[in-house]
Amino acid sequence: MVPVFRIAFTAAFEIAVRSFAIGVLLGWSLPAGVHAADDYVLGPGDTVKISVFDYPDLTTEARISESGRITFPLIGSVAIAGMNPAEAEKLIARELSDQDFIRQPHVTLMVTQFASQQVTIIGLVNKPGKYPLEKASTTLSELLAMAGGVAPEGGDKAVLVRSSANGAKRNRIEIDLYGLFEGDVSKDMEVKAGDIIYVPRAEVFYVYGEVQRPGMFPLQRNMNVAQAISISGGLTPRGTDRWVKVKRRNSQGEIQTETVELGDMVRPDDVIYVRESWF
The missing domain is CATH 3.10.560.10 (Outer membrane lipoprotein wza domain like)
Structure with missing residues (x-):
């Protein structure tokens, strides 16, 4: 179930x-050419591909160094870590323009590998x-x-x-x-x-004795003994839901056997035993 x-x-x-x-x-x-979200923060280890419209020879793919910098043709070392892609594009475009290499350059930056x-x-x-x-x-x-x-x-x-x-x-x-x-x-x-x-793995409990499908089952939240027996397929023709026993650990880690009611809550790692009817 x-x-x-x-x-x-x-x-x-x-x-x-x-x-x-x-x-x-x-x-x-x-594998490549992935557009990052506008608010993605570039960092060391990221790999970026930068291109300038109408200047294919300037297309560069570079990994951001531990110091947060890349090397781009003409302008050299540029610090782009901590920026989003749009900010890095503007910085590179400004450097190309301010150093009189390209007038009004259109720069595109794509993240090809996210690592930072x-x-x-x-x-x-x-x-x-x-x-x-x-x-x-x-x-x-x-x-x-x-x-x-x-x-x-x-x-x-x-x-x-x-x-x-x-x-x-x-x-x-x-x-x-x-x-x-x-x-x-x-x-x-x-x-x-x-x-x-x-x-983690779901908490479990165990049912054995006179049930249709004895075994281990995932413990659902707020599960009682009657529900646990139902999940195990219900009683066999010889089973009874009276005097159900459960083995469980106490606060000291010792295993104790208790008689439980059908409405009692099942605890993690409980071992429920359904008895055979005497009549």
Whole structure:
């Protein structure tokens, strides 16, 4: 049985992926000549292709150095890190004009490789890896859409690891994906270059004894014992839902066996045992 959360989650991602198909997703798959968003901030490691209208000999592809500079014909070294593409175009055009090389040049800059502004997403997503931030503001939901959504085994929470401004400390932020895709936009936080997003495996529980399909199952939010038995296929003809036992760890980590009611909540890693009816 597919959890309701997973159905809604997948549907949300399908919509998001369609909206990205022409822009971000196809742009990411192109090997060269990719137009960055107007607010993308150029940085060391990015590769750019610069051309000047009517001057094909000046077409240059260069990687921005660690000092934030590129070398362009006629004008030499130019610092463009920290600018968006439009600002870099204006700077190069101004230099060509001010140094009396070209009167009123029309300069075009394209980012062919995004390397300076990247986010890493790992764990239970369909396409883990590094993704470029092609605009100044990218949200978690947009990043997850780029990664193809959460895999069927993925949980309904994510962990964001972010380094402090000086890099001395790493902060860990837990994000409620269930709440996000239920419509709580406050949880759709903005991701930043260098962030690591981890989607862990979903929490699970186990059912054995007199049920149709004993085994391990993903734990849904606010699931009770009756629902857990239903997910495992329900009772066999010999089973009873009375005196259901569960093995679980206490706060000291010790495994204890308890008798539970059908309305009791299931906890992560619970082992539920359904007894055989005596009558």
